[in-house]
Amino acid sequence: MPNLDAAFSAMADPTRRAILARLALGEATVMELAEPFDMTQPAVSRHLKVLEGAGLILRRVEGAKRPCRLAPAAITEIDQWLDMLRVALARNYDRLDDVLAEVTLKRRKAKR
Amino acid sequence: MPNLDAAFSAMADPTRRAILARLALGEATVMELAEPFDMTQPAVSRHLKVLEGAGLILRRVEGAKRPCRLAPAAITEIDQWLDMLRVALARNYDRLDDVLAEVTLKRRKAKR
DNA sequence: AAATTATATAACAAATGAATTATATAACGA
């Protein structure tokens, strides 16, 4: 999955995560997205390009504006990948439960 | 959340994701983790340092070995963050449903 | 004790990334 590279590294940048958080509230144009940041417009345009390339956002053309919104594609992919880790961690956790249960049992047998 | 930076950028590298996938099968030493890669041991050691710094793995000391295993911390944090996007996407999806429902209704009214 | 194994760290080169300024283009409003 070469797209996981793009998706994760797109999310690794705090400006881009802030943009995604803003888009979670709904569509926004490039200028609207740029406004909260102490950063030039070209910089924001490139962040959007990265997010789009990663499948995290989609853009419409509306006259001179390019409203952006969240896209499901990349999130789904990331989620599927993370599932592997979640399952593995849950398994470890169960194993830890077993260990603890066993320790408790031994304590009881030892009567204290 | 400054750790999200570290967590996402740690996951952005395919070698590191492969290491995580291997660790999903259980603990492994540095050498065991390095073996499948066409890469020197120091390179792998640094990948592990990145993963540890991001809270994605933990390491024990066992004689000269340093077995690694998955850690829950970073995954939990990532998951919480992704939840925001999931919720937003689900909302958009519902809205889309509404739009489609409306279109269907109009079609019916127009009798075709 | 000496050789070997497991791992870490430092120094360095090449590649990548993020921001800036300058500039281009297309749509819009007067």
Add this chain to the structure above:
DNA sequence: TCGTTATATAATTCATTTGTTATATAATTT
């Protein structure tokens, strides 16, 4: 049509990342 608005692209700079080799250190084996 002209000036303005919304956005994109190119050139450049600086910082970070990733891999390499060389070397250090501690544990293990012989």
